[in-house]
Amino acid sequence: MKSNFSHAVFTAIITFIVSFPLLGLNLVTGGTSMSIEGAGPTTWMYIGAAVAIVFFFQLFRDQFTGLFRHIPKPSFNTGYQSLEPAKKAKVENWFTFAIILIALVWPFMVSRGSIDLATLVLIYVMLGLGLNIVVGLAGLLDLGYVAFYAVGAYSYALLSLYYDISFWLALPIAGIMAALFGFLLGFPVLRLRGDYLAIVTLGFGEIIRIFLLNATSLTGGPNGIGGIDKPTLFGMEFGRRVKEEGNTLFHEVMGISYDSTYKVIFLYLLALILVVITVFVIRRLVRMPVGRAWEALREDEIACRSLGMNRTVIKLSAFTIGAAFAGFAGCFFAARQGFISPESFTFIESAIILAIVVLGGMGSQMGVILAAIAMTVLPELAREFQEYRMLMFGLMMVLMMVWRPQGLLPSKRPHLELADDK
């Protein structure tokens, strides 16, 4: 209690020192000179209240955290955890299969808006899965992931604008470009640890965005790039009229009347395919030596070094591969929107993707997918609360940390069968 008291006094004084010059003093410009004036009584009241709140909170900190701990936890026990590994794998396979099946049939039964939203969800799933490699598996806190998303999107936009390159050719190029940027950034910064890495990547994300904003002659600056070609299906376009010489029209080939919904469904299915490929590729990666090395590095870097593993190379591979997935997602995003501008690639995007990874449980794929759905659909459902979105967001994260720091679905360890030869 005594130490709490002195601590409380100390923090109260700090609060005062910090808030007084910020709020209690005003700079007033009069002609060419400036003078400092004290603030009005209401401001003083606020400062006093803040100091009091901090003081009492610190004084009764233990009791508060005790209260917090007693928030009832929802029960997550479904009996799934206690299944045998072999059965678990079977259940998981069926589950995956069922989800893919539902996802395939689903767009033909719902409204256009829902499909559109689902496509957005799929983009976030792809981004979440990609960042999950970097943050969840390799344990590298990357706060500038959106930069690689931007690189992918602008790669396609610029290639389409200047060289008239199609979506399908641009897709791998966008992935490679993003990977290249990941590699170039990773090389110097992966020596840094934890917080430093986070700050440098944060800065990198902003640099890319500001560059795109200012390179007006190349990227159109804040006006962005419009009229980006939509993807085609074996040379079939989904518009009303042919845009590109030599292409055909989907509804004409199929002999049906034009409906703009086809395009939306096509984009959705395309995103779905990209996500399914992403899921399977990453699943394989984590079982491969490189995936094992990522995890080992996250757990104990010193032990890894003692075993002859080059941590720079391993981290770099995680960073580069993670960036490549953002590049694919970016390319698809540009194609779907038909218009991109730097505004789509602000820090808040990085934060949302990171939240998806954290919410989903670091390293867990199914968790990331669920979290991406939650993070994208919930705000849409609660449009009236748009202004409180960030608040809800924060609340959700705090509750998550209290209830279930390992995420919605904790990562499942790939189980290695030691073929029984007893």
Add this chain to the structure above:
Amino acid sequence: MTNKTLLNVSDLRMQFGGLVAVNGVNLRVEEGQIVSIIGPNGAGKTTVFNCLSGFYTPTSGVVEFMGEEIQKLPDFKISLKGMVRTFQHVRLFNEMTVVENLLVAQHRHSNTNLLSGLFNTPAYKKSEERAMHRARYWLDKVGLTDVANREAGNLSYGQQRRLEIARCMVTEPKLLLLDEPAAGLNPKETKDLDNLIVSLKEDYHVSVLLIEHDMNLVMGISDNIYVINQGTPLASGTPEEIKGNPDVIKAYLGEV
């Protein structure tokens, strides 16, 4: 016994600010030998290991491994050359399973080509099978087959120690540096460890450099012993010579 020198350390010195932790240490390990470093707590034994394995860059001195100077090399390169260490405080990948610990350690032998892994080519499959085979072999050797799929962090202390040694062995080292492997083991486990180390030398032709406080173990298996006191070499010789050395006895009694 061959007489080829595997490790030759001369005039090793490590200074932390004003503190000279290691001062003029010389060591020599011949192929097929078990050599021990002993000395009171804080003598600088672990620091010597850190210098040899590249975790610290020595202030001065020469470390020669298989005729090549390695004191400036980064840690992972030294490990790749075949000098692999354990830690005084066990460092396992606690949240990974026991087998996975052994698979990770074989990174250097693995087929790390991404494409061959993604497409599961025959070469990749073979490399993975080989890794699994080696893991199973060493699990059996150190008696951990039963717990192969448990998380390493859940093992008992003795099991963790053995896993750490197995994890070094799957890398196929030439020289094994063991930092107090018997610390915290019961007498039976210590006896097993004794047998294991001798077997590593006899059956796998691995040389061992050992730091240990358990004098029975050290005196029983060492070909040669170096005594360090407060960073400086005090004596060296066969177990008999060390047992009878008055300086060594004084250093140990003076400590206790």
